[in-house]
Amino acid sequence: MTPTQLRMARSALKIGVRDLSEMASVTTATITRYENERGGLNASTRDKLQTALEAAGVEFIEDGVRLRAKS
Numbered sequence: 001m002t003p004t005q006l007r008m009a010r011s012a013l014k015i016g017v018r019d020l021s022e023m024a025s026v027t028t029a030t031i032t033r034y035e036n037e038r039g040g041l042n043a044s045t046r047d048k049l050q051t052a053l054e055a056a057g058v059e060f061i062e063d064g065v066r067l068r069a070k071s
Contacts, residue, residue: 001050001060003035009058009065024052 021028033039057068
């Protein structure tokens with residue numbers, strides 16, 4: 001997951017950094033720093049963020065993200 005994909009995922013879900021922070025149990029500072037490309041993520045933090053976003057309906061694709069079709 002790239003910083004751009006993270007921003008795109010939040011935008012698609014219409015959630016803020018605080019919302020994602022609560023969903024993934026990751027600090028807002030970590031999310032903001034990564035999105036602004038001022039630091040990386042360790043594997044466990046990346047997994048927490050990606051799992052939370054996927055649970056909310058985001059699919060990560062090669063060039064970005066998309067919302068999963070509702071069934």
